[in-house]
Amino acid sequence: MIIKSAEYLISNVEYDKCPPATLPEYAFIGRSNVGKSSLINMLTNHEKLAKTSGTPGKTQLINHFIINKDWYIVDLPGYGFAKVSQAQRKKWEKMIEDYLRKRENLVNVFVLIDSRHTPQQLDLDFVNQLGEWRVPFSLVFTKADKSTQLNVSRNVKAFLNKLKETWEFLPANYVTSTEKKMGRDKILTFIDEMNMQFRAIA
Secondary structure, X not given: OOOOOEEEEEEEOOHHHOOOOOOOEEEEEEEOOOOHHHHHHHHHXXXXXXXXXXXXXXXXXXXXXXXXXXXXXEEOOOEOOOOOOHHHHHHHHHHHHHHHHHOOOEEEEEEEXXXXXXXXXXXXXXXXXXXXXXXXXXXXXXXXXXXXXXXXHHHHHHHHHHHHOOOOOOOOEEEOXXXXXXXXXXXXXXXXXXXXXXXXXX
């Protein structure tokens, strides 16, 4: 897939105020500081599309971007250690759950996992929650260039082995590096295929 255009569209706090659910949509979520904005910018070839920040918890809304005037990328707030009040965190959790469970045109959620670390319970819990909600998802292991190939491979395998304890079938997974554009073609090919399926049944 060739990205010809990528534009910021709108931000919302409620799923029912999002753009009309007529185009295929792909959401990106992960723990705070996992490299979500950098990945979105790498995929779209647009280094300033999603705002990157060294401060965890910067994304606080459901952010829509329209790609090739044909499909949506959605940047969701991270889960985890952002320094916010309990009340604010509850609001985010409800906003994210409503969006994930009720957005009709959501084709796939890309769950970002930091490949430098051994499996984190927070990530495993979130993935299992998606399973309970029956929300389709893929795993994206980020920051592969920030560690050795052996360490990345070991951590990816350990995470997938953890999933095997509760999952009969493993989701698609991609190892990425925004510096080297690793994984970009595979993810965009997957999105291209899903877009075709979306239109076939629309």
